[in-house]
Amino acid sequence: MLQxxxxxxxxxxIPIEIWMLMEKQQSLSPVFWKQHRxxxxxxxxxxxxxxxxxxLKSYFLLVWSKWYYPHTDLLNEMEVSIREEFGGIGMxxxxxxxxxxxxxxxxxxxxxxxxxxxxxxxxRILQYGKLxxxxxxxxxxxxxxxAVSVKIWGGLxxxxxxxxxxxxxxxxxxxxxxxxLLTVFKLLCNPM
Numbered sequence: 001m002l003q004x005x006x007x008x009x010x011x012x013x014i015p016i017e018i019w020m021l022m023e024k025q026q027s028l029s030p031v032f033w034k035q036h037r038x039x040x041x042x043x044x045x046x047x048x049x050x051x052x053x054x055x056l057k058s059y060f061l062l063v064w065s066k067w068y069y070p071h072t073d074l075l076n077e078m079e080v081s082i083r084e085e086f087g088g089i090g091m092x093x094x095x096x097x098x099x100x101x102x103x104x105x106x107x108x109x110x111x112x113x114x115x116x117x118x119x120x121x122x123x124r125i126l127q128y129g130k131l132x133x134x135x136x137x138x139x140x141x142x143x144x145x146x147a148v149s150v151k152i153w154g155g156l157x158x159x160x161x162x163x164x165x166x167x168x169x170x171x172x173x174x175x176x177x178x179x180x181l182l183t184v185f186k187l188l189c190n191p192m
Contacts, residue, residue, distance in 0.1 A: 040073075044059070053085060064102060066121075078131060099135050102132040
Protein backbone atom coordinates (compact mmCIF):
# COMPACT_ATOMS: atom_id res chain seq x y z
CA MET A 1 0.00 0.00 0.00
CA LEU A 2 2.78 2.45 0.88
CA GLN A 3 4.48 1.73 -2.44
CA UNK A 4 1.24 2.45 -4.28
CA UNK A 5 0.77 5.66 -2.29
CA UNK A 6 3.94 7.03 -3.90
CA UNK A 7 2.38 6.77 -7.37
CA UNK A 8 0.19 9.81 -7.93
CA UNK A 9 -1.89 8.10 -10.60
CA UNK A 10 -2.89 5.27 -8.23
CA UNK A 11 -3.51 7.30 -5.05
CA UNK A 12 -7.18 8.09 -5.78
CA UNK A 13 -7.91 4.38 -6.19
CA ILE A 14 -6.86 3.42 -2.65
CA PRO A 15 -10.01 2.98 -0.54
CA ILE A 16 -10.07 4.99 2.69
CA GLU A 17 -10.75 1.80 4.65
CA ILE A 18 -7.32 0.49 3.68
CA TRP A 19 -5.66 3.61 5.05
CA MET A 20 -7.43 3.00 8.35
CA LEU A 21 -5.59 -0.32 8.68
CA MET A 22 -2.42 1.67 9.39
CA GLU A 23 -3.69 2.33 12.89
CA LYS A 24 -3.17 -1.35 13.67
CA GLN A 25 0.41 -1.45 12.33
CA GLN A 26 3.22 -0.63 14.79
CA SER A 27 6.13 0.18 12.48
CA LEU A 28 7.67 -1.08 9.30
CA SER A 29 10.29 -3.80 9.34
CA PRO A 30 13.87 -3.44 8.08
CA VAL A 31 12.91 -5.76 5.20
CA PHE A 32 10.42 -3.17 3.94
CA TRP A 33 13.02 -0.41 4.06
CA LYS A 34 15.55 -2.52 2.13
CA GLN A 35 13.01 -3.09 -0.65
CA HIS A 36 11.41 0.33 -0.69
CA ARG A 37 13.61 3.17 0.44
CA UNK A 38 11.74 6.27 -0.66
CA UNK A 39 8.52 7.83 0.52
CA UNK A 40 7.55 10.89 -1.48
CA UNK A 41 6.23 14.24 -0.26
CA UNK A 42 3.42 13.62 -2.74
CA UNK A 43 2.28 10.62 -0.70
CA UNK A 44 2.25 12.66 2.52
CA UNK A 45 0.35 15.44 0.76
CA UNK A 46 -2.19 12.94 -0.58
CA UNK A 47 -2.72 11.27 2.80
CA UNK A 48 -3.11 14.67 4.40
CA UNK A 49 -5.70 15.49 1.75
CA UNK A 50 -7.85 12.58 2.92
CA UNK A 51 -8.85 14.87 5.79
CA UNK A 52 -8.53 12.26 8.52
CA UNK A 53 -6.03 13.15 11.26
CA UNK A 54 -5.97 9.61 12.61
CA UNK A 55 -4.84 8.32 9.22
CA LEU A 56 -2.17 11.02 8.89
CA LYS A 57 -0.93 10.37 12.41
CA SER A 58 -0.90 6.61 11.82
CA TYR A 59 1.05 7.15 8.61
CA PHE A 60 3.73 9.14 10.45
CA LEU A 61 3.86 6.59 13.27
CA LEU A 62 4.30 3.86 10.68
CA VAL A 63 7.01 5.40 8.51
CA TRP A 64 9.12 7.05 11.20
CA SER A 65 11.80 4.46 11.75
CA LYS A 66 15.47 4.11 12.61
CA TRP A 67 15.85 2.37 9.25
CA TYR A 68 14.53 5.23 7.15
CA TYR A 69 16.42 8.32 5.95
CA PRO A 70 13.79 10.95 5.14
CA HIS A 71 15.06 13.32 2.45
CA THR A 72 14.73 17.10 2.77
CA ASP A 73 11.59 17.48 0.62
CA LEU A 74 9.81 14.80 2.64
CA LEU A 75 10.89 16.35 5.95
CA ASN A 76 9.61 19.73 4.79
CA GLU A 77 6.23 18.24 3.81
CA MET A 78 6.00 16.40 7.13
CA GLU A 79 6.85 19.57 9.04
CA VAL A 80 4.22 21.60 7.17
CA SER A 81 1.66 18.85 7.74
CA ILE A 82 2.46 18.71 11.45
CA ARG A 83 2.24 22.48 11.88
CA GLU A 84 -0.99 22.85 9.91
CA GLU A 85 -2.84 19.72 11.00
CA PHE A 86 -1.74 19.12 14.59
CA GLY A 87 -1.73 22.69 15.91
CA GLY A 88 -4.18 24.01 18.47
CA ILE A 89 -5.26 23.16 21.96
CA GLY A 90 -7.40 20.16 21.02
CA MET A 91 -4.51 18.38 19.28
CA UNK A 92 -2.26 17.73 22.29
CA UNK A 93 -3.03 13.99 22.43
CA UNK A 94 -2.07 13.55 18.78
CA UNK A 95 1.15 15.50 19.33
CA UNK A 96 1.89 13.38 22.40
CA UNK A 97 1.61 10.18 20.34
CA UNK A 98 3.86 11.63 17.62
CA UNK A 99 6.43 12.84 20.17
CA UNK A 100 6.46 9.42 21.84
CA UNK A 101 7.13 7.73 18.49
CA UNK A 102 9.91 10.17 17.65
CA UNK A 103 11.47 9.63 21.08
CA UNK A 104 11.45 5.87 20.43
CA UNK A 105 13.08 6.33 17.01
CA UNK A 106 15.70 8.67 18.49
CA UNK A 107 16.40 6.21 21.31
CA UNK A 108 16.82 3.40 18.75
CA UNK A 109 19.18 5.57 16.70
CA UNK A 110 21.25 6.47 19.76
CA UNK A 111 21.58 2.78 20.58
CA UNK A 112 22.49 1.94 16.99
CA UNK A 113 25.09 4.73 16.87
CA UNK A 114 26.98 2.99 19.68
CA UNK A 115 27.45 0.02 17.37
CA UNK A 116 29.36 1.83 14.66
CA UNK A 117 26.96 3.48 12.19
CA UNK A 118 27.74 6.99 13.43
CA UNK A 119 27.23 9.14 10.34
CA UNK A 120 23.99 7.52 9.19
CA UNK A 121 22.57 7.65 12.71
CA UNK A 122 23.71 11.23 13.24
CA UNK A 123 21.90 12.43 10.10
CA ARG A 124 18.68 10.65 11.07
CA ILE A 125 18.95 11.91 14.66
CA LEU A 126 19.08 15.47 13.30
CA GLN A 127 16.16 14.82 10.94
CA TYR A 128 13.84 13.21 13.46
CA GLY A 129 15.02 15.60 16.17
CA LYS A 130 13.85 18.50 14.01
CA LEU A 131 10.36 17.00 13.71
CA UNK A 132 10.25 16.41 17.45
CA UNK A 133 11.30 20.01 18.09
CA UNK A 134 8.45 21.25 15.85
CA UNK A 135 5.97 19.28 17.97
CA UNK A 136 7.52 20.51 21.23
CA UNK A 137 7.38 24.12 19.98
CA UNK A 138 3.69 23.65 19.27
CA UNK A 139 3.17 22.31 22.81
CA UNK A 140 5.02 25.31 24.27
CA UNK A 141 2.85 27.66 22.20
CA UNK A 142 -0.27 25.89 23.47
CA UNK A 143 0.97 26.29 27.05
CA UNK A 144 1.33 30.04 26.49
CA UNK A 145 -2.21 30.28 25.11
CA UNK A 146 -3.59 28.34 28.05
CA ALA A 147 -1.69 30.53 30.53
CA VAL A 148 -3.09 33.68 28.93
CA SER A 149 -6.62 32.25 28.91
CA VAL A 150 -6.34 31.40 32.62
CA LYS A 151 -5.27 34.99 33.35
CA ILE A 152 -8.13 36.36 31.27
CA TRP A 153 -10.63 34.06 32.97
CA GLY A 154 -9.27 35.13 36.35
CA GLY A 155 -9.56 38.81 35.49
CA LEU A 156 -13.02 38.46 34.02
CA UNK A 157 -14.19 36.41 37.00
CA UNK A 158 -12.95 39.14 39.33
CA UNK A 159 -14.82 41.80 37.35
CA UNK A 160 -17.95 39.68 37.23
CA UNK A 161 -17.85 38.97 40.96
CA UNK A 162 -17.51 42.64 41.83
CA UNK A 163 -20.35 43.64 39.51
CA UNK A 164 -22.59 40.90 40.88
CA UNK A 165 -22.03 42.28 44.35
CA UNK A 166 -23.15 45.65 43.02
CA UNK A 167 -26.93 45.33 42.67
CA UNK A 168 -26.96 47.88 39.87
CA UNK A 169 -25.83 45.16 37.42
CA UNK A 170 -28.29 45.04 34.55
CA UNK A 171 -29.35 41.87 32.78
CA UNK A 172 -28.28 43.24 29.38
CA UNK A 173 -24.78 44.07 30.68
CA UNK A 174 -24.49 40.61 32.19
CA UNK A 175 -25.60 38.96 28.91
CA UNK A 176 -23.16 41.08 26.91
CA UNK A 177 -20.38 40.22 29.35
CA UNK A 178 -21.03 36.47 29.03
CA UNK A 179 -21.11 36.68 25.22
CA UNK A 180 -17.79 38.55 25.22
CA LEU A 181 -16.31 36.02 27.61
CA LEU A 182 -17.42 33.15 25.38
CA THR A 183 -16.02 34.84 22.26
CA VAL A 184 -12.65 35.44 23.92
CA PHE A 185 -12.46 31.83 25.06
CA LYS A 186 -13.34 30.52 21.58
CA LEU A 187 -10.61 32.68 20.04
CA LEU A 188 -8.07 31.42 22.53
CA CYS A 189 -8.99 27.79 21.93
CA ASN A 190 -9.06 28.08 18.15
CA PRO A 191 -6.45 30.63 17.05
CA MET A 192 -6.57 31.53 13.37
